[in-house]
Amino acid sequence: MNEFSSKLLESAVNQLSRLPGIGKKTALRLALHIIREDEDFANGLGTSLMKMKEEIVFCDKCHNISDAALCEICSNPKRDENTLCVVEDVRDVMAIENTAQFNGLYHVLGGIINPIEGIGPNDLFIRELVERINREEIREIILALPATVEGDTTNFYIYKLVQHFEIKMTTIARGVAIGDELEYTDEITLGRSILNRTPFEQIMKR
Amino acid sequence: MNEFSSKLLESAVNQLSRLPGIGKKTALRLALHIIREDEDFANGLGTSLMKMKEEIVFCDKCHNISDAALCEICSNPKRDENTLCVVEDVRDVMAIENTAQFNGLYHVLGGIINPIEGIGPNDLFIRELVERINREEIREIILALPATVEGDTTNFYIYKLVQHFEIKMTTIARGVAIGDELEYTDEITLGRSILNRTPFEQIMKR
Numbered sequence: 459m460n461e462f463s464s465k466l467l468e469s470a471v472n473q474l475s476r477l478p479g480i481g482k483k484t485a486l487r488l489a490l491h492i493i494r495e496d497e498d499f500a501n502g503l504g505t506s507l508m509k510m511k512e513e514i515v516f517c518d519k520c521h522n523i524s525d526a527a528l529c530e531i532c533s534n535p536k537r538d539e540n541t542l543c544v545v546e547d548v549r550d551v552m553a554i555e556n557t558a559q560f561n562g563l564y565h566v567l568g569g570i571i572n573p574i575e576g577i578g579p580n581d582l583f584i585r586e587l588v589e590r591i592n593r594e595e596i597r598e599i600i601l602a603l604p605a606t607v608e609g610d611t612t613n614f615y616i617y618k619l620v621q622h623f624e625i626k627m628t629t630i631a632r633g634v635a636i637g638d639e640l641e642y643t644d645e646i647t648l649g650r651s652i653l654n655r656t657p658f659e660q661i662m663k664r
Numbered sequence: 665m666n667e668f669s670s671k672l673l674e675s676a677v678n679q680l681s682r683l684p685g686i687g688k689k690t691a692l693r694l695a696l697h698i699i700r701e702d703e704d705f706a707n708g709l710g711t712s713l714m715k716m717k718e719e720i721v722f723c724d725k726c727h728n729i730s731d732a733a734l735c736e737i738c739s740n741p742k743r744d745e746n747t748l749c750v751v752e753d754v755r756d757v758m759a760i761e762n763t764a765q766f767n768g769l770y771h772v773l774g775g776i777i778n779p780i781e782g783i784g785p786n787d788l789f790i791r792e793l794v795e796r797i798n799r800e801e802i803r804e805i806i807l808a809l810p811a812t813v814e815g816d817t818t819n820f821y822i823y824k825l826v827q828h829f830e831i832k833m834t835t836i837a838r839g840v841a842i843g844d845e846l847e848y849t850d851e852i853t854l855g856r857s858i859l860n861r862t863p864f865e866q867i868m869k870r
Contacts, residue, residue, distance in 0.1 A: 462758065463736045464729045470716040473709040477694050486755065488683050492717055493729070500717030503679040504710035510676040511698055511706030523670045523699070530669045549692065552668065 467493075519590070521566040521583050523548045531555075531564060538562045540597040544587065544616065546570050546604060554602065562600075565590065570603055570612040579615060587616065591623055598626040605632050631656075673699075725796070727772040727789050729754045737761075737770060744768045746803040750793065750822065752776050752810060760808065768806075771796065776809055776818040785821060793822065797829055804832040811838050837862075 462468035467489055474485035492500050516522065517529035524530070531537060531551070541562030545551055551564050567582040579585075590596065599620065603609035613629060620627060633651035634643050643651075668674035673695055680691035698706050722728065723735035730736070737743060737757070747768030751757055757770050773788045785791075796802065805826065809815035819835060826833060839857035840849050849857075 462729075463723075463754075463761075464720055464731050466712075466716040466720050466731055467729055469712045473712045476705070476709075478697050479690070479693070484685070486758075487685070489713075489716065490729075490754065491684050492713055493720055495717075497717055499682070500714050503682075504714040506672075506675045506679045507695075507698055508706050508710040510672040510695065511701075511703055514670060514672050514699055517669075523668075523673055523696075525670050525672055548669075548696065552692070555669075 516566075520564045521568060521586070522551050522564055536561075540595055541600065542587075542590070542596050542598070543600045543602050545602050546609075550602060560600075562598075567603075567612070570608045571615060572608045582612075584616060584619070588619055591620060591625065596625060598628065601627065601629040603629075722772075726770045727774060727792070728757050728770055742767075746801055747806065748793075748796070748800075748802050748804070749806045749808050751808050752815075756808060766806075768804075773809075773818070776814045777821055778814045788818075790822060790825070794825055797826060797831065802831060804834065807833065807835040809835075 462471065467486075470489045470492070471482065471485045474480055474488050475482050477485075480488070492503070513525070515524055515527065517524040517532055518527050519532045520529060522529045522531065526533075538561050541560075542565050543554060543560055543562055544565045544567060545554070546567055546569060548566055551566060554560050554564075565583065565587050567584065567587070569577050569582050571577060571579060571582070591599075599616075601613045601616065603612050617627060631654060632647065633654065634640065634647065640648065668677070673692075676695045676698070677688060677691045680686055680694050681688050683691075686694070698709070719731070721730055721733065723730040723738055724733050725738045726735060728735045728737065732739070744767050747766075748771050749760060749766055749768055750771045750773060751760070752773055752775060754772055757772060760766050760770075771789065771793050773790065773793070775783050775788050777783060777785060777788070797805075805822075807819045807822065809818050823833060837860060838853065839860065840846065840853060846854065
């Protein structure tokens with residue numbers, strides 16, 4: 459006996475539940491929603507997923523997700539070509555773009571060094587980063603990797619590779635998040651925020 | 665500036681986030697997962713959703729989801745045609761089928777009476793239920809609606825319509841859920857479970 463009473467529904471639920479974080483119950487709820495909506499909804503969703511997978515590429519230069527060989531950021535003449543922000547993946551590009559505080563270019567590593575998961579430097583676009591430094595006129599590299607042991611390891615690895623170039627290397631500030639109370643901030647973050655304290659005039663200028 | 669750096673990704677995220685319970689962040693996570701998987705994954709998912717929406721129908725008899733005019737349950741000669749289980753929607757059919765404790769047929773109302781949301785008897789397949797009672801040889805109707813005010817209202821409405829037929833009407837038992845401690849069971853449920861106590865011999869027989 460087929461619990462679904464419809465092989466079409468069963469197939470859709472099975473496909474949906476292969477998505478991360480989507481269990482059978484959620485998949486069923488989504489499938490029933492699609493059945494209740496008009497045909498345009500299912501067609502729009504289905505074709506847009508297939509078209510995306512078929513046509514999307516990674517930018518030749520920064521390895522960000524792109525519709526063309528060169529992504530919109532890399533091909534934008536208004537961006538500052540001399541500043542490179544190194545990030546773990548494409549989601550970080552979007553997160554930083556959303557802040558509207560950065561006008562340089564990106565370099566997506568495609569992950570960070572993680573010996574436990576078996577991810578080494580050769581699995582990432584680190585060699586490509588060094589090639590860009592050789593080829594392009596880069597004056598500053600901002601390391602915007604996660605504030606974890608793996609992030610720090612990757613930062614250090616890149617630093618060692620890049621230190622002989624005449625390039626300014628920075629990491630994004632670690633400190634107390636805006637809106638946070640000091641008493642609820644963990645000691646390491648609070649300690650770092652004292653060590654890396656910012657001159658007050660610098661804040662006044664913003 | 666397009667935060668997504670890819671219109672294909674943006675379109676997929678927008679489509680995914682129209683699904684219930686899927687926000688922009690989740691939609692992005694799903695889309696990036698689809699990009700990382702091979703092409704078969706996106707094609708399988710996309711086509712199965714579109715095919716489901718295009719081809720799925722509702723059973724002429726019980727209004728359950730179906731691949732044909734008559735669903736697998738209604739067209740199964742081994743099912744007991746004399747017992748009808750009335751449920752709110754197709755998910756309840758699946759839930760009851762999963763228990764493997766019911767071998768009769770179903771009648772899906774497509775909702776329950778809910779004056780606040782403007783759902784009246786005419787919005788539901790209640791008239792069709794009475795027609796089935798007139799036409800088919802039904803001996804027992806099991807009302808398996810939610811244990812809420814709306815469920816009880818719908819139960820009562822159906823009872824009033826059906827009482828002049830010579831049909832046994834029952835509702836599913838309300839009581840203490842299996843595994844629950846009495847001290848954490850709400851008073852109304854506990855009170856009902858005493859009023860509707862079950863002869864012990866009946867339990868011994870199972």
